[in-house]
Amino acid sequence: MQKETADTGLQPLLPYVIPALFLVGWFVSSEFGVIPRYLLPHPVDVLRSGVAYIFGDSGQTQFSGRFLSDLGASVIRVLLGFLLAVVIGIPLGILSGRVAYVNRMVSTSINALRAVPGICWLPLAMVWFGIGLRTTVFLVALAAFFPIYLNAVAGARQVDPVLYRAGAMMGVTRLRAIFAILLPSAVPYIITGLRLGMGISWAYLVLGELTGVPNGLGAVIMDARMIGRTDIIVVGIILIAVAGRLFDLMLNQLMKICFKSARRR
Amino acid sequence: MKRNLKVVSSRGRPETRRNVLEINDLEKIFHADTGYLTVLKDISFSVEKGELICIIGRSGCGKTTLLNILAGFLPASKGRILLNGRPISTPGPDRCVVFQDHALFPWLTVRENIAFGTRRRGFTKKQVRTEVDRYLTLMGLNEFAGYLPREISGGMKQRVALARVLILNPEVLLMDEPFAALDAQTREDMQTLLLSLRKDFSNTILFVTHDVQEALTLSDRVLLMERGPGRIRENIPVTLPRPRIRDSQAFLACYRRLLAALKDG
Numbered sequence: 001m002q003k004e005t006a007d008t009g010l011q012p013l014l015p016y017v018i019p020a021l022f023l024v025g026w027f028v029s030s031e032f033g034v035i036p037r038y039l040l041p042h043p044v045d046v047l048r049s050g051v052a053y054i055f056g057d058s059g060q061t062q063f064s065g066r067f068l069s070d071l072g073a074s075v076i077r078v079l080l081g082f083l084l085a086v087v088i089g090i091p092l093g094i095l096s097g098r099v100a101y102v103n104r105m106v107s108t109s110i111n112a113l114r115a116v117p118g119i120c121w122l123p124l125a126m127v128w129f130g131i132g133l134r135t136t137v138f139l140v141a142l143a144a145f146f147p148i149y150l151n152a153v154a155g156a157r158q159v160d161p162v163l164y165r166a167g168a169m170m171g172v173t174r175l176r177a178i179f180a181i182l183l184p185s186a187v188p189y190i191i192t193g194l195r196l197g198m199g200i201s202w203a204y205l206v207l208g209e210l211t212g213v214p215n216g217l218g219a220v221i222m223d224a225r226m227i228g229r230t231d232i233i234v235v236g237i238i239l240i241a242v243a244g245r246l247f248d249l250m251l252n253q254l255m256k257i258c259f260k261s262a263r264r265r
Numbered sequence: 266m267k268r269n270l271k272v273v274s275s276r277g278r279p280e281t282r283r284n285v286l287e288i289n290d291l292e293k294i295f296h297a298d299t300g301y302l303t304v305l306k307d308i309s310f311s312v313e314k315g316e317l318i319c320i321i322g323r324s325g326c327g328k329t330t331l332l333n334i335l336a337g338f339l340p341a342s343k344g345r346i347l348l349n350g351r352p353i354s355t356p357g358p359d360r361c362v363v364f365q366d367h368a369l370f371p372w373l374t375v376r377e378n379i380a381f382g383t384r385r386r387g388f389t390k391k392q393v394r395t396e397v398d399r400y401l402t403l404m405g406l407n408e409f410a411g412y413l414p415r416e417i418s419g420g421m422k423q424r425v426a427l428a429r430v431l432i433l434n435p436e437v438l439l440m441d442e443p444f445a446a447l448d449a450q451t452r453e454d455m456q457t458l459l460l461s462l463r464k465d466f467s468n469t470i471l472f473v474t475h476d477v478q479e480a481l482t483l484s485d486r487v488l489l490m491e492r493g494p495g496r497i498r499e500n501i502p503v504t505l506p507r508p509r510i511r512d513s514q515a516f517l518a519c520y521r522r523l524l525a526a527l528k529d530g
Contacts, residue, residue, distance in 0.1 A: 162364055166362070166364065166370075169357065169360065169361050170429070181370070184372050261372030264372055264413060
């Protein structure tokens with residue numbers, strides 16, 4: 001038997017071991033000049049730039065004062081694209097998983113589209129929607145759709161048929177069964193799809209924002225690259241990582257609030 | 266072929282001597298890849314109110330198919346089923362099933378599973394609570410009200426499965442080898458429980474089993490089915506006095522006779 005007390009004492013720290021080791025390595029290699037500063041800036045410089053970017057007043061330095069509007073713009077784009085993917089992906093996925101005809105009709109098309117890397121759509125999307133909100137939302141929605149749809153299909157398929165019978169004999173109509181039986185039973189799969197979709201949403205957000213939009217976390221990275229500010233690029237990367245993780249946690253919590261079957265997994 | 270349907274009920278309920286269920290010339294054909302498979306043929310029998318009938322037969326004789334048709338899960342290829350004089354075709358709370366593998370909703374607690382069907386029956390919240398409490402006590406599940414199905418034993422799951430349908434007061438209770446997956450001792454306890462419940466409930470019960478001893482312990486009448494295609498070969502009233510004593514001479518004689526008949530099928 002392992003020593004339980006020692007384990008529980010250190011366990012909460014476990015997720016931070018890798019980031020801490022990374023930080024130490026970064027700090028040491030920067031201190032001893034192993035990596036030149038124009039390639040990877042010193043962590044202290046990054047921290048300073050990050051603080052100025054996030055908390056500084058507008059005009060203090062080149063990037064200060066932008067943070068809130070950048071974050072706001074990015075969050076709106078991610079959420080709009082993600083919600084669009086959810087609104088189309090989950091109902092279509094459930095329908096496709098439950099009704100064989102629908103699945104036969106759509107699965108070939110969807111799998112063909114899925115084979116196209118999302119970045120291919122960027123030039124076309126720019127022609128269609130111009131630069132800005134709509135292009136980014138389009139890219140995010142398109143990319144997030146596939147994991148959400150596919151997991152909804154899988155979730156709807158794995159529902160034990162005997163549960164539908166049990167529901168039917170207790171007076172649950174076919175339509176009601178979607179909400180009373182199918183959804184709760186498929187929720188673990190749907191959550192997986194939503195989390196994957198949310199992660200991809202942030203990736204495609206940056207792709208959409210690299211095209212020259214004036215604000216957004218991706219735009220900051222692109223602007224910083226233009227003038228060679230690697231410290232701000234790193235700040236942008238870290239902020240996107242933090243935002244992505246926070247959204248993932250919020251999504252998980254939200255689903256647990258909404259569904260018993262998510263809480264009782 | 267019409268069978269002699271005169272029944273000697275050991276329970277003697279003169280005031281309720283009317284047919285709840287009438288099955289006329291039922292036939293079920295499955296369409297397999299290689300052609301047709303007649304699973305049930307010439308099935309005719311009737312069931313009086315409050316009767317406990319065991320349908321017994323070897324595996325593959327179509328007894329579960331028969332039950333599924335009576336429940337409304339499968340359409341009959343031919344023939345008619347009348348419940349209190351009205352033909353039935355779809356599942357409904359007047360004919361509830363206890364499945365072999367409990368079929369409880371895994372994301373709902375014991376209490377919520379028992380209450381599941383009541384939502385659609387116009388109970389008030391308070392009525393639901395008192396009713397569920399009554400059934401929890403009746404089934405000896407009070408301490409487990411807040412548990413999930415995966416956290417309780419097989420016998421308890423079947424008690425929950427029984428409670429969630431009894432609470433709906435179905436006209437006919439269809440039981441599909443409900444105790445077959447339980448260990449011998451638990452099975453005996455469940456049989457005793459079922460018989461003791463019949464003192465308080467007047468539901469008509471059709472009980473599918475392949476266990477001769479179980480059939481003789483429980484039933485007022487045994488329908489013996491034969492294979493290929495599934496037919497009712499014998500309609501045997503069980504006149505043994507209750508409570509049935511498994512090692513009494515009369516019981517053992519019946520047991521040997523029925524077992525021999527079953528082997529011929």
